[in-house]
Amino acid sequence: MRSGARAKVETKRGAAAPRIERSSGNVFEDLGLPDAAALLAKSELVSRICDVIVKRGLTQAQ
Numbered sequence: 911m912r913s914g915a916r917a918k919v920e921t922k923r924g925a926a927a928p929r930i931e932r933s934s935g936n937v938f939e940d941l942g943l944p945d946a947a948a949l950l951a952k953s954e955l956v957s958r959i960c961d962v963i964v965k966r967g968l969t970q971a972q
Contacts, residue, residue, distance in 0.1 A: 931940075938953075939946035 934940055936946050936950045938949040943949060
């Protein structure tokens with residue numbers, strides 16, 4: 911659990927920079943998962959459902 915203090919980040923001199931790749935826009939495809947399009951659609955649906963639940967102030971009991 912964070913106490914609000916910033917974590918120290920140490921780097922070694924001469925260390926190689928991490929490799930960065932441009933995303934395709936679908937993290938599941940980028941990870942090489944099967945049915946990436948379906949996984950993305952499901953995650954977007956869950957996100958929208960969550961937004962509605964928060965907006966309406968619903969609880970688990972409702």
